[in-house]
Amino acid sequence: MLSSSSDFVYLTLEPFYTLLKSSKSLPPALMTKYHEALEKGCLPFFVNNRQVGLIRPDFWVHFKNYPDVFQLVEKPQGSKKPGVHLSEDYKDYKERTAVVSKVLEELRAKDAIGSLRGWRDENYSVKPNFAEQPLLEVERSASGLFGLLxxxxxxxxxxxxxxxxxxxxxxxxxxxxxxxxxxxxxxxxxxxxxxxxxxxxxxxxxxxxxxxxxxxxxxxxxxxxxxxxxxxxxxxxxxxxxxxxxxxxxxxxxxxxxxxxxxxxxxxxxxxxxxxxxxxxxxxxxxxxxxxxxxxxxxxxxxxxxxxxxxxxxxxxxxxxxx
Amino acid sequence: MLSSSSDFVYLTLEPFYTLLKSSKSLPPALMTKYHEALEKGCLPFFVNNRQVGLIRPDFWVHFKNYPDVFQLVEKPQGSKKPGVHLSEDYKDYKERTAVVSKVLEELRAKDAIGSLRGWRDENYSVKPNFAEQPLLEVERSASGLFGLLxxxxxxxxxxxxxxxxxxxxxxxxxxxxxxxxxxxxxxxxxxxxxxxxxxxxxxxxxxxxxxxxxxxxxxxxxxxxxxxxxxxxxxxxxxxxxxxxxxxxxxxxxxxxxxxxxxxxxxxxxxxxxxxxxxxxxxxxxxxxxxxxxxxxxxxxxxxxxxxxxxxxxxxxxxxxxx
The missing domain is CATH 3.90.79.10 (Nucleoside Triphosphate Pyrophosphohydrolase)
Structure with missing residues (x-):
């Protein structure tokens, strides 16, 4: 499990500050840290059985209170990979967008997560990569909670x-x-x-x-x-x-x-x-x-x-x- | 262990052929495959205790016949990480270059490795990354044998x-x-x-x-x-x-x-x-x-x-x- 957010930095943008300086203390590469993130308890986040994000344990403690919406799959189940799956009860773009928005509005109302204080009233598309069709849209200030692209x-x-x-x-x-x-x-x-x-x-x-x-x-x-x-x-x-x-x-x-x-x-x-x-x-x-x-x-x-x-x-x- | 070279492709350059086409069958990312490479028996290659390469099992069968030059470290030994280490008996750029060249000349004379038929009589610098000082230089046609940058x-x-x-x-x-x-x-x-x-x-x-x-x-x-x-x-x-x-x-x-x-x-x-x-x-x-x-x-x-x-x-x- 994650001990603190400070030991969890993937790629800080620090190197741009040291440009033209020495090669000392350059941060490690992204993908190695992605593996470490999984080892530290971050959960892949799936929509329609496609991974679209990564949920940090300190955010999961909030989302797991909505088991009808976010379902934890601990071991592979058929084609389903381990991680958090948005419930398949929500079948299309509109239904998925609505239910995630409802959860986020509730968490915001409770002031459960600091990020949501920066609510923007602007949505981002959620997709496994840029070339594909979006699966839903999510309030901008919440994208870090799901590790969305x-x-x-x-x-x-x-x-x-x-x-x-x-x-x-x-x-x-x-x-x-x-x-x-x-x-x-x-x-x-x-x-x-x-x-x-x-x-x-x-x-x-x-x-x-x-x-x-x-x-x-x-x-x-x-x-x-x-x-x-x-x-x-x-x-x-x-x-x-x-x-x-x-x-x-x-x-x-x-x-x-x-x-x-x-x-x-x-x-x-x-x-x-x-x-x-x-x-x-x-x-x-x-x-x-x-x-x-x-x-x-x-x-x-x-x-x-x-x-x-x-x-x-x-x-x-x-x-x-x-x- | 590696079953064949064909299941060992990291990043083919194939995607450039499919440019402007669909996103289907895009190859996976490099770093995931780097982890898989280690799991499949590729050995990190160290010079002066700095990793400079990765040796595929089918090349290691040749290099392991030179145990005075290439030393296999199976478990961490003090600051030494597991992998193949160029012997510390060869202390500087010149000595390291000479001994590796001698091994490669022998393998070439025996026609042990196909790559060496493409001998170029041109050397490449060996370093952990571009910004650092080189640790030795190696015949160009051999760089793939060590996975050198x-x-x-x-x-x-x-x-x-x-x-x-x-x-x-x-x-x-x-x-x-x-x-x-x-x-x-x-x-x-x-x-x-x-x-x-x-x-x-x-x-x-x-x-x-x-x-x-x-x-x-x-x-x-x-x-x-x-x-x-x-x-x-x-x-x-x-x-x-x-x-x-x-x-x-x-x-x-x-x-x-x-x-x-x-x-x-x-x-x-x-x-x-x-x-x-x-x-x-x-x-x-x-x-x-x-x-x-x-x-x-x-x-x-x-x-x-x-x-x-x-x-x-x-x-x-x-x-x-x-x-």
Whole structure:
């Protein structure tokens, strides 16, 4: 069993803070820890007999009080694998969504779990991997309770001077943000709500968080993705971010329209490296910036031999974790 | 114990052939298979008490005949972990290199192991991860026998028309190449020899394989890396490739000067996608092309939801595998 949440960190985003420093005390790889997690009593979570998550013992103590909804299978039963199964009495997307929502609302009303104080009234899709059809949708603040795969978009808004110098618009998160207040962020970013397309979500975030015009939004370019698995007080967070580059005219200035970003500044690539190493970025935004710096050839492998380690860690194999 | 090599594939590069197709029958993730490999009798290989490889049982039957060089530790002995340890009688880089070379020369003379028929007279550095100092160097054709981490460079040579259309120079490997004869390849690629820098190696390959001038070589841009682990008749191959983009003038034509590439053709991005899906590329070159297509926004996540899976699989966590 799990003794404390602190011995349960899979992949902290710490390494991005030590970038350009030594290779000492790098954290171990994700998948080894996934095995350890199972040994420590985390329970695979199944919907329609497909694994979609991992429930930590300290959250299971709450869910096990709803045995009509969450059923513990201790040993393989026919095709059913050991773990927690959402009851098959709830047969489709709508019924599953409704019953899980009911349980979460009850736990929230009792103030049983801290994460639910951050209730967002926004749902995430639940599926074994990104390519498949969703099996249900779950309130965003609860996804860590089930270790669900989460998705989001991050947009690198950058300018290129006549001489070719790149600068990037970096946001500072509002001091009142629930998570990582007052830390540096990409120009725009946000979670992918249930039912929304990836590009559609990127456009929405650019409009809400930086007031980018429709004309400029047509320049949004998908350029890759990152995946990582971390843990915090909200639970287990296996997360992937779709990354977009957006080249902006030099006279553009982002204006936040939803109150999530406190201010913006236009930084050189060298300033961004300094901010990453100083730990001033929200960790996953540091990873997105690092990916930008790599793709745009601002860091090389001869002068920073740890880079390959970071690139691998930024692409944890989450899409195959629950297969 | 291992029944046959065919049940021992970690990550085939097969998924790149099924790109843009369904999510069916995707291979499992690397690290799970690493655990299975240990269960099946593969032995961690240590030098100076640091793991640098993994020895398959069918290769160990040869190495165990040299007990003064390769020592099997069955249970933890003090700080020594179970596995095969290169004898500490060989104290430094030079002594270790010499003794392993002597064993390999003997096995080659006896024709004991098929891989050694591909003797290259080129050494690879042996280290627990890319950032550390090498502990010895080993003949290239033997690296699969020890499951050593291997590194190489791949160069995307591309042109951009006045209208902005990208095309990429694709090589067809010589029909007499030891490995993957007559398959499609990147413009230039090659293994990283012991003691050579990454950029230095990329320049050398561009000169030898495509006759790129010094002036054009100054445009070489490091843009990332990929990592994967596969197995073939040569053994266990955990491999990482440093990727470079090289924008070329439209009147440039690559000319092979070392006989490794049979011919070159300039393909559109759409033609390259077709060749990837048709399985005409050497698998890791398909991955390098896929990485190029993603970074340059020719594929997106809405129309190809499997893409995230492929991106993760192209970045297997090899740098932390032997830590």
């Amino acid at each position: 989460e998705y989001g978009v991050h947009i690198n808004g950058f300018t290129r001077s006549a001489k070719g110098e790149l600068k990037m618009w970096i946001g500072r998160r509002s001091k009142t943000k629930q998570t990582f207040p007052d830390m540096l962020d990409n120009m725009c970013a946000g979670g992918l709500p249930a039912g929304m397309g990836v590009l559609e979500c990127a456009r929405k975030e650019c409009q809400e968080e930086a007031n980018v015009s429709d004309q400029l939004l047509d320049r949004l370019k998908p350029v890759g993705c990152i995946s990582y698995f971390y843990e915090d007080e909200r639970g287990l967070q296996p997360e992937s971010q779709f990354i977009f580059d957006l080249e902006l005219p030099e006279d553009f200035t982002p204006v936040n329209t939803d109150g999530e970003m406190g201010s913006f500044q236009l930084l050189t690539m060298s300033e961004i490296q300094t901010e990453i190493v100083s730990g001033n970025f929200k960790p996953n935004c540091a990873a997105v910036c690092l990916d930008f710096l790599i793709r745009h050839s601002f860091i090389d492998f001869d002068t920073d031999p740890n880079l390959m380690y970071f690139v691998e860690q930024m692409h944890a194999p989450l899409q195959s974790m629950y297969r | 291997e590194y190489g460079v791949h160069i995307n040579g591309f042109t951009r028309s006045a209208k902005g259309e990208l095309k990429m120079w694709i090589g067809r490997r010589s029909k007499t190449k030891q490995t993957f004869p007559d398959m499609l390849d990147n413009m230039c690629a090659g293994g990283l020899p012991a003691g050579m820098g990454v950029l230095e190696c990329a320049r050398k390959e561009c000169q030898e394989e495509a006759n790129v001038s010094d002036q054009l070589l100054d445009r070489l841009k490091p843009v990332g890396c990929i990592s994967y682990f596969y197995e073939d008749e040569r053994g266990l191959q955990p491999e990482s490739q440093f990727i470079f983009d090289l924008e070329l003038p439209e009147d440039f034509t690559p000319v092979n000067t070392d006989g490794e590439m049979g011919s070159f053709q300039l393909l559109t991005m759409s033609e390259i996608q077709t060749e990837i899906v048709s399985g005409n590329f050497k698998p890791n070159c398909a991955a390098v092309c896929l990485d190029f297509l993603i970074r340059h926004s020719f594929i997106d996540f809405d129309t190809d939801p499997n893409l995230m899976y492929f991106v993760e699989q192209m970045h297997a966590p090899l740098q932390s595998m032997y830590r």
